[in-house]
Amino acid sequence: MEKLLGNKVAIVTGASRGIGKAIVLKLGSEGAKVAFNYSSDDKSASEVIKALDELKCEYLVFKGSVVDLTFVRSMIEEVKKKWQRIDILVNNAGIIRDKPLLILSEKDWDDVLTVNLKGPFYFTKYIISTMIAQKSGSIVNISSLTGLFGRESQANYGAAKAGLIGFTKCLARELGRYNIRVNAIACGLIDTRMTKQLPREISQELIKLIPLGRIGKPEEVANTLLFLVSDLASYITGAVINLTGGQYM
Numbered sequence: 001m002e003k004l005l006g007n008k009v010a011i012v013t014g015a016s017r018g019i020g021k022a023i024v025l026k027l028g029s030e031g032a033k034v035a036f037n038y039s040s041d042d043k044s045a046s047e048v049i050k051a052l053d054e055l056k057c058e059y060l061v062f063k064g065s066v067v068d069l070t071f072v073r074s075m076i077e078e079v080k081k082k083w084q085r086i087d088i089l090v091n092n093a094g095i096i097r098d099k100p101l102l103i104l105s106e107k108d109w110d111d112v113l114t115v116n117l118k119g120p121f122y123f124t125k126y127i128i129s130t131m132i133a134q135k136s137g138s139i140v141n142i143s144s145l146t147g148l149f150g151r152e153s154q155a156n157y158g159a160a161k162a163g164l165i166g167f168t169k170c171l172a173r174e175l176g177r178y179n180i181r182v183n184a185i186a187c188g189l190i191d192t193r194m195t196k197q198l199p200r201e202i203s204q205e206l207i208k209l210i211p212l213g214r215i216g217k218p219e220e221v222a223n224t225l226l227f228l229v230s231d232l233a234s235y236i237t238g239a240v241i242n243l244t245g246g247q248y249m
Contacts, residue, residue, distance in 0.1 A: 003031030004230040005136040009083045011067050011076070012036040013092025013123060016044040018192035019142065022218035023090055024048060026226050028057035032088065035060040035079045037071075039093075058083075065094045066119030076126050086130045088229045091120035092142040096194065096200030098153045108243065109156045120167060128175065137180040138229040141168050142221075149248050159185075163228070165240055170233035172238030181237040183228050188244030190216045 005027060012146045015024045016038035025048070028034045034057065038045045045061060060079060064071035079086060094116045099106040120141055131137030146154050147161030168184040175182060189195060189206055195215060198206075207213060225245055227233055242248050 004226065004232070006218075007089075008032045008087040008229075009079065009085050010034050010078060010088035010090065010229070011086060011123065011127065012090040012092055013119060014038065016041045016048055018107065018194075019187070019190060019218045019221050020090075021048050022123060022222040023092060023225055025051055025055065025060075026219070026222035027229075028059065028069070028134045030226060030230075033058040033083055035062065035075070035135075037062040037064055037075060037093070039063070039065050043190035066122065067114050070120055071124055072122045076123070076130075078172045080130060085134055086127050087134070087137060089123060089127050089137070089139045090142065090225065090229075091106055091123060091139070093119050094142070094160075096154070096157050098157065100153050101155045104156060105202070112156040113160045113163075117163050117167070120164060124167075126173065128180065131175075131180045132178045133148070135179050137175075137178075138233075139168075139171065139180065139182045140183045140225055140228050141165075141182075143168070143184045143186045145186055145242075145244050146249050148186050148240070149244070168240065169238050176237055181228075181233070183233075183236060184240045185221060185224055185228070186240050186242050186244065186248070187221055188216060188242075188247045190217060190218060190221060190243075197232075209247055210244070214245065216245055232234065 010027045010032045012024050014020045015036035024034050024036050064076045093095040097112050141164045143164045146158040224229040
């Protein structure tokens with residue numbers, strides 16, 4: 001059976017675990033050559049590498065920060081040198097520093113906006129020239145329900161993720177003429193390391209707000225993303241897919 005992404009080249013940021021890991025493995029399983037970065041978790045990254053080896057797909061791994069411009073540019077150049085093209089960019093890397101605004105420090109604000117917004121800015125800015133030359137490409141930004149709906153104690157994260165949605169829509173208009181599609185996925189409560197740290201009583205209260213009555217899986221994010229970056233979604237750009245189990249409608 002023909003794979004959806006045969007011979008396409010993808011870059012995924014922040015992919016040593018959780019949603020990023022699921023995305024890398026899904027893209028690799030569908031025939032893509034995948035490059036991903038991680039910032040610090042060597043053990044988790046080694047598990048992704050092992051899984052990619054089992055899939056027998058081509059990949060590159062980079063350790064470095066999405067807000068280190070020298071690192072970003074060198075990663076992109078190495079991917080282009082090895083595979084001569086870049087078809088897919090997934091801006092997934094992100095951090096949280098949740099606190100009520102009253103006690104939110106300037107550093108907490110700056111760190112979250114820098115990683116969650118400047119990271120996508122850097123990668124997108126230095127990849128789109130390649131996509132423009134190819135006259136094709138697909139970019140997906142991983143946003144959040146918080147950027148649409150709001151959550152208390154997440155003013156910095158919500159501002160960043162709402163900004164990412166605005167970034168998505170502006171670029172969809174700007175890059176459509178080059179056959180480059182730009183979309184976003186707004187994730188609700190997903191089963192990651194972060195949600196596992198929530199006290200049970202809090203997670204149960206959050207689940208009550210979800211019409212489907214459960215937490216989402218990283219693989220469900222990956223499946224949605226696979227559709228968006230494949231030719232099956234060739235007429236979709238500027239969209240924000242609400243992957244929230246119905247919490248946001």
